[in-house]
Amino acid sequence: MASILSVRGVSKRYASGHQALGEIDLDVEEGEIFALLGPNGAGKTTLISIICGIVNASGGTVTVDGHDIIRGYRHTRSTIGLVPQELATDMFERVIDTVSLSRGLFGKPRNDAYIEKILRDLSLWDKRAAKVQELSGGMKRRVMIAKALSHEPKLLFLDEPTAGVDVELRRDMWALVRQLRDNGATIILTTHYIEEAEDMADRIGVISKGELVLVEEKHALMKKLGRKVLHVRLSEAMSAVPAGLADWKLALRDEGHELEYEFDTHAEDTGVSALLARLGELGIGYKDLNTEESSLEDIFVSLVHAPKSTAKGEAA
Amino acid sequence: MSFNVHAIKAIYKFELHRFGRTLMTSLFVPAITTSLYFIVFGSAIGSRMTEVDGIPYGAFIVPGLIMLSMFTESISNASFGIYMPKFTGTIYELHSAPVSPLESVIAFVGAAATKSMFIGLLILATAHLFVDMPIAHPIAMIGFMLLIAISFCLFGFILGIWAQSFEQLSVIPMLIVTPMTFLGGAFYSVHMLPEPWKTITLFNPVVYLISGFRWTFFGKGDVAMGISLTFVAGMLAVCLTVVWWMFKTGYRLKK
Ligand SMILES: Nc1ncnc2c1ncn2[C@@H]1O[C@H](COP(=O)(O)OP(=O)(O)OP(=O)(O)O)[C@@H](O)[C@H]1O
Ligand SMILES: [Mg+2]
Numbered sequence: 147m148a149s150i151l152s153v154r155g156v157s158k159r160y161a162s163g164h165q166a167l168g169e170i171d172l173d174v175e176e177g178e179i180f181a182l183l184g185p186n187g188a189g190k191t192t193l194i195s196i197i198c199g200i201v202n203a204s205g206g207t208v209t210v211d212g213h214d215i216i217r218g219y220r221h222t223r224s225t226i227g228l229v230p231q232e233l234a235t236d237m238f239e240r241v242i243d244t245v246s247l248s249r250g251l252f253g254k255p256r257n258d259a260y261i262e263k264i265l266r267d268l269s270l271w272d273k274r275a276a277k278v279q280e281l282s283g284g285m286k287r288r289v290m291i292a293k294a295l296s297h298e299p300k301l302l303f304l305d306e307p308t309a310g311v312d313v314e315l316r317r318d319m320w321a322l323v324r325q326l327r328d329n330g331a332t333i334i335l336t337t338h339y340i341e342e343a344e345d346m347a348d349r350i351g352v353i354s355k356g357e358l359v360l361v362e363e364k365h366a367l368m369k370k371l372g373r374k375v376l377h378v379r380l381s382e383a384m385s386a387v388p389a390g391l392a393d394w395k396l397a398l399r400d401e402g403h404e405l406e407y408e409f410d411t412h413a414e415d416t417g418v419s420a421l422l423a424r425l426g427e428l429g430i431g432y433k434d435l436n437t438e439e440s441s442l443e444d445i446f447v448s449l450v451h452a453p454k455s456t457a458k459g460e461a462a
Numbered sequence: 463m464s465f466n467v468h469a470i471k472a473i474y475k476f477e478l479h480r481f482g483r484t485l486m487t488s489l490f491v492p493a494i495t496t497s498l499y500f501i502v503f504g505s506a507i508g509s510r511m512t513e514v515d516g517i518p519y520g521a522f523i524v525p526g527l528i529m530l531s532m533f534t535e536s537i538s539n540a541s542f543g544i545y546m547p548k549f550t551g552t553i554y555e556l557h558s559a560p561v562s563p564l565e566s567v568i569a570f571v572g573a574a575a576t577k578s579m580f581i582g583l584l585i586l587a588t589a590h591l592f593v594d595m596p597i598a599h600p601i602a603m604i605g606f607m608l609l610i611a612i613s614f615c616l617f618g619f620i621l622g623i624w625a626q627s628f629e630q631l632s633v634i635p636m637l638i639v640t641p642m643t644f645l646g647g648a649f650y651s652v653h654m655l656p657e658p659w660k661t662i663t664l665f666n667p668v669v670y671l672i673s674g675f676r677w678t679f680f681g682k683g684d685v686a687m688g689i690s691l692t693f694v695a696g697m698l699a700v701c702l703t704v705v706w707w708m709f710k711t712g713y714r715l716k717k
Binding site: 200220224228231234236243248250251254317 | 472475483551555561
């Protein structure tokens, strides 16, 4: 498959002197859903803004659909749709007018049927004559999505589309994203929820302090990162892990009050049920069980603190 | 798509729509202001000063009144048109759209200039209720109005890009344009001034604009029409260059 987006050595230093992006290289294939993850301030929005033409890069080149974003801006910008992170719409305009304005801005002739379809897909049709300021926050976000889709983009950027959005809209939104992808669009999204990336994306990139520390196919990544820890709170403290439990890699914590078992959530057999059965056989009583998943934040922390070369090495 | 006509139309329509929301104030304010000027200047002063350069005082001040309103309206409408998206953040869409700088300027300035023309003609119509207004060169009059509307809307557009607060947005019209207009012979002929004020006044470019506009009504102005046109063309050229430079460098538009 051809790559629809190709980023080469893109860097950004803001006027304030802040180096928001190091040198980013990234390729996104046509038709894939790519999730960009990273802690606050990592540079996700900056990278998206450069590709869309909102922020000027300090260095490097970006090619979208075979055209350079500066020299071929007419082509690249009509190819791209953007739902920005911040809600910014004309508050005094009617929903349908602001969506139609977007279509015109992107150089497309008027098409009432298409606009109606988008508004219906986003459950905004009933609100089409309402002023944007009369809508709730979640509905305003839908308006932003409708604007981004108004010119039938091939490449769609969703910058934290699910921030402040309820479960239902989130589900609708992902259904819509899948539908768009099925129709051939490429989607690049950012999110702070790993389940979302896990659910939606084909590939995941992790960006930290302006560096792309990892780009990996989702399943491979989840396997690598999908580790969980089981904590077994013992009824009676023990001084050492009993020999009968040697088959599991266990650690004793909290002065012998707790057994800790780290396992792979994606493994065929996690070993959890066998472990609990064995505890019963050995007559080891426990008061409580809980599992702990390495959170996205933990992953970031480990990636950020790992020396750059290792992180890249792991990714390769 | 070599020229994004759809975008120009979309922005133009959107801007006129924005004006439409405040249509009543946009129309009433100039109409009422004009009437007030007539009552104060036309009747109170005009009754003592019947003629200037052989023109009845009431009619004499009309071109200046129109210019005064068109200057301020052009600047404020055009500057708001581009400042508001910057302020609310909706400018992201313009930046991410396949719209060239020239297309943006045509659309934004075109919409603001349309409104200015409307206001200018409305004031002229209001003035007709008070005085007899001859129009010696109607086509030149409309053409001159159009040039003024475009020039000042361009100036407003630049101001809107430059401004980083609402205060900055209003300070230039209040502190520079209005005083320059009042001192630029809106309500008197430069020939009425004693020296050295007469010479000093000739450094004020607004003098040439008002004089030129007055010429289209009465066939005579304070200075020759050619000089007036040179000033208008000069202003247009300067504004166009500044706008071109702003877009080229992304000045205060892009981070
Ligand atoms: N206009 C600006 N001027 C100066 N620095 C900026 C500007 N915009 C962003 N930055 C800085 O650049 C860095 C990256 O910001 P960016 O918005 O790209 O982060 P992000 O990954 O999108 O974060 P978040 O998850 O919070 O949205 C941050 O340190 C931010 O403070
Ligand atoms: Mg962001």
